Amino acid sequence: MYQYDELDHEVVQNRVLQFRHQMERYLNGDISEEAFLPLRLQNGLYVQKHAPMLRVAVPYGMLSSTQLRMMAKICRDYDRNYCHITTRQNIQFNWVELTDVPDILDELASAEMHAIQTSGNCIRNTTSDPLAGVVDDEVTDPRPYCEIIRQWSTLHPEFAFLPRKFKIAVIGAEEDRASIRLHDIGLRLVRSDSGELGFNVWAGGGLGRTPMLGSLIREFLPQTQLLGYLKAILRVYNRYGRRDNKYKARIKILVSSLGTEEFTHQVEQEFERNYAADPQLSNEEISYAQSFFSAPDYEPFEADSDLPVPISAPESYHRWIERNVRPHKQHGYRIVTLSLKYFGQAPGDITTEQLESIAELADRYSFGEVRTTQQQNIVLTDVKRTDLFNLWHEINRLNLATPTVGTLIDTVCCPGGDFCNLANARSLSVNAAIQQRFEDLDRLYALGDLSLRISGCINACAHHHIANIGILGVDKNGEEFYQITLGGQTGRQSGIGKVLGPSLPHDKVAPAVERIIEVYLEARSSATETFTTTYQRLGKAPFKERVYATGL
Amino acid sequence: MQQVFKNGVIQDDHWSHLDAQIGADFTPEPEVHYILPLDIWQGFAGDFSGFISCPGITISADADLASLADAIERVPLIAIEFCSFTDGSGFSTASLLREDYKFDGELRAMGAILPDQVPYLLRCGFNSVEFPRAEDLQHAVALTGGAGQSYQGDVETPRTPFQQRIAK
Ligand code: SF4
Numbered sequence: 001m002y003q004y005d006e007l008d009h010e011v012v013q014n015r016v017l018q019f020r021h022q023m024e025r026y027l028n029g030d031i032s033e034e035a036f037l038p039l040r041l042q043n044g045l046y047v048q049k050h051a052p053m054l055r056v057a058v059p060y061g062m063l064s065s066t067q068l069r070m071m072a073k074i075c076r077d078y079d080r081n082y083c084h085i086t087t088r089q090n091i092q093f094n095w096v097e098l099t100d101v102p103d104i105l106d107e108l109a110s111a112e113m114h115a116i117q118t119s120g121n122c123i124r125n126t127t128s129d130p131l132a133g134v135v136d137d138e139v140t141d142p143r144p145y146c147e148i149i150r151q152w153s154t155l156h157p158e159f160a161f162l163p164r165k166f167k168i169a170v171i172g173a174e175e176d177r178a179s180i181r182l183h184d185i186g187l188r189l190v191r192s193d194s195g196e197l198g199f200n201v202w203a204g205g206g207l208g209r210t211p212m213l214g215s216l217i218r219e220f221l222p223q224t225q226l227l228g229y230l231k232a233i234l235r236v237y238n239r240y241g242r243r244d245n246k247y248k249a250r251i252k253i254l255v256s257s258l259g260t261e262e263f264t265h266q267v268e269q270e271f272e273r274n275y276a277a278d279p280q281l282s283n284e285e286i287s288y289a290q291s292f293f294s295a296p297d298y299e300p301f302e303a304d305s306d307l308p309v310p311i312s313a314p315e316s317y318h319r320w321i322e323r324n325v326r327p328h329k330q331h332g333y334r335i336v337t338l339s340l341k342y343f344g345q346a347p348g349d350i351t352t353e354q355l356e357s358i359a360e361l362a363d364r365y366s367f368g369e370v371r372t373t374q375q376q377n378i379v380l381t382d383v384k385r386t387d388l389f390n391l392w393h394e395i396n397r398l399n400l401a402t403p404t405v406g407t408l409i410d411t412v413c414c415p416g417g418d419f420c421n422l423a424n425a426r427s428l429s430v431n432a433a434i435q436q437r438f439e440d441l442d443r444l445y446a447l448g449d450l451s452l453r454i455s456g457c458i459n460a461c462a463h464h465h466i467a468n469i470g471i472l473g474v475d476k477n478g479e480e481f482y483q484i485t486l487g488g489q490t491g492r493q494s495g496i497g498k499v500l501g502p503s504l505p506h507d508k509v510a511p512a513v514e515r516i517i518e519v520y521l522e523a524r525s526s527a528t529e530t531f532t533t534t535y536q537r538l539g540k541a542p543f544k545e546r547v548y549a550t551g552l
Numbered sequence: 553m554q555q556v557f558k559n560g561v562i563q564d565d566h567w568s569h570l571d572a573q574i575g576a577d578f579t580p581e582p583e584v585h586y587i588l589p590l591d592i593w594q595g596f597a598g599d600f601s602g603f604i605s606c607p608g609i610t611i612s613a614d615a616d617l618a619s620l621a622d623a624i625e626r627v628p629l630i631a632i633e634f635c636s637f638t639d640g641s642g643f644s645t646a647s648l649l650r651e652d653y654k655f656d657g658e659l660r661a662m663g664a665i666l667p668d669q670v671p672y673l674l675r676c677g678f679n680s681v682e683f684p685r686a687e688d689l690q691h692a693v694a695l696t697g698g699a700g701q702s703y704q705g706d707v708e709t710p711r712t713p714f715q716q717r718i719a720k
Contacts, residue, residue, distance in 0.1 A: 005717060007701050007703070007717060010700050010701050011700070011701060011702065011703065014700045014701075018668075018695075022668060030687075031666075035637065035666050035668075038637070038638055039666075039668055121638065148712075148713060148714070151703040151713035151714075152703060152704060152712070152713055154703055155702060155703070155704075156703075156704055157643065157671070157672035157673075157675035157676050157702075157704065157706070158640075158643045158644055158647050158672075158676055159640070159643070160640060160643070160669075160672055161637070161638055161639065161640025161643065161669075162640060227712060235644050235647075235648075238640060238641055238643070238644040239614060239641055239644050239645065240614075243639055243641075273651075273652055274651065274652075277651050277652075277710070278710050279710060279711055279712050279715060280712070281712050282712070282715070284718055285712060285713075285714040285715060285718060288714050288718045289714065
């Protein structure tokens with residue numbers, strides 16, 4: 001993975017120092033609350049319901065075991081012994097003290113980490129495919145490009161005060177595990193007919209109040225021109241994006257109001273202009289970035305037949321293999337998802353002890369690295385298949401082996417009303433109620449892959465629009481209500497779910513989900529027909545009818 | 553005399569804003585270098601006889617530069633007025649003036665700005681910043697003193713992140 005050099009250290013340490021001074025001036029009353037707000041947000045510091053929340057950047061989801069141990073240390077020394085993996089692969093600390101934040105940032109810097117631009121109206125942490133580099137269906141590894149974008153966007157002087165937050169995602173694989181079309185800019189690595197590497201460029205995607213899929217604005221952008229093109233998009237947005245209304249300030253609104261064609265035209269014009277003035281990425285630079293992401297020292301295995309299963313392996317091991325373990329591009333290796341969806345626990349929460357144990361397991365079984373995922377889980381990307389059984393034993397003890405990855409209860413859920421200031425409603429308790437109804441694993445497996453996402457307000461941090469079943473907390477005269485959307489999807493195809501009907505009170509949500517599942521099970525043409533296919537075939541009527549029938 | 557942060561230090565400002573609407577009988581004072589709001593500047597239709605120097609202009613942060621090409625070519629100073637410190641459109645406008653219009657006069661930031669933004673302003677091509685409060689000027693100096701390395705360079709010498717590092 002990427003390793004800081006002198007420049008990286010200097011940039012991050014300067015930023016920490018600067019923030020320490022800003023904090024001092026704020027506490028002395030030299031900076032007003034209003035002026036401090038964008039400054040602290042650019043350093044990942046929110047003020048939440050109970051305490052300030054600090055969001056730490058995990059660049060494209062990669063963490064070394066050293067960094068995991070640092071996360072554990074912060075949990076123990078500054079927080080309440082746990083933290084939270086966000087839907088954008090970052091890590092949140094929910095209970096830090098305001099005045100401790102500069103010290104925490106110092107600690108982070110010592111582990112080559114920071115909280116720069118994890119919130120605020122600026123370019124956020126670049127996200128990527130959590131399986132980058134280890135899957136078969138990849139044109140090339142997207143992480144070197146993510147790192148280049150990370151550096152380019154970090155403290156970029158022109159784009160620190162944008163109309164609204166700005167998110168970039170990059171993938172190199174056929175399957176989209178980063179939801180690129182839901183980002184302000186989505187980049188997919190492709191090869192041109194002549195074999196040259198470059199990108200499909202999508203712009204104007206986003207969720208929130210007006211969910212939209214990004215539009216393809218450039219069929220092929222040569223890789224050396226990446227930064228100039230990003231700059232052109234950002235510049236058009238920074239100059240012409242709306243600032244009068246928070247809900248109309250994302251780039252998606254600019255793209256849709258200008259129309260894709262006109263927007264593209266403006267970007268291309270701007271790009272042409274800076275093309276001559278700005279240096280391009282050189283092939284040497286790209287190779288240099290790539291050198292940090294070379295394959296680890298895999299043991300050579302000739303064939304990849306299935307292992308004889310240990311006689312002592314219980315049913316739950318088989319289930320775990322089926323749901324939480326994926327094929328790897330390297331013979332003899334597997335990709336293992338550690339589930340953070342243990343029954344009764346908030347999705348994505350992880351304790352000090354778990355962090356430390358995962359660090360150790362990563363060192364022992366997966367070359368000392370892990371990835372965080374948009375599904376709020378953690379992945380060990382390079383596990384020898386002969387180690388699987390031992391690993392399973394160990395993570396079982398840590399409650400990280402819940403064999404439900406990709407199922408209905410692998411829920412993505414924001415902190416909601418229990419923690420977040422902006423929430424209209426609680427999300428964790430709704431999730432708990434649904435989990436309870438689907439504790440029976442046989443029943444869950446019969447459903448196959450099914451996504452459920454729960455957001456506590458229209459900011460849509462859990463990306464509920466792209467779930468097969470999405471739940472959104474809304475406020476109705478001061479009471480918690482929930483809107484259900486059906487038919488969203490992400491992966492090979494992206495789609496935004498449609499609202500099912502009037503919103504429901506808290507206690508009716510889990511029964512409603514149950515009814516939706518009933519309709520699906522009754523109507524699907526075979527056990528392999530996905531929820532979305534069934535939904536598209538039937539339309540929403542039968543689901544709506546059942547959910548709103550009496551007796552809910 | 554009003555002070556301004558310019559070329560890295562606090563110094564007397566040799567420019568004066570003329571904000572009020574002016575009548576037909578306006579005569580410029582003999583010793584004063586003026587900065588005029590854009591519409592007033594344009595009202596002179598290019599005839600600045602009577603001024604000791606061509607006046608500078610104030611433009612809004614989101615001004616349409618294409619329609620101002622003539623003025624940009626002529627003026628010695630452009631002041632970009634920020635309406636809010638959270639509105640960063642002026643950073644792009646300044647960069648464009650330097651990069652594309654090759655404006656090489658004084659580029660000044662004014663209006664709602666935080667001292668903490670000054671390092672960014674400078675890297676986008678501004679070389680002077682107005683603050684009504686003296687302590688903000690002091691902060692600006694302090695904040696630019698130790699400004700270290702960056703990944704992007706600045707408008708004058710932009711670079712890609714690894715360019716210089718792999719050459720080492
Ligand atoms: S979706 Fe709303 S409630 Fe949930 S974390 Fe985001 S802002 Fe908070």
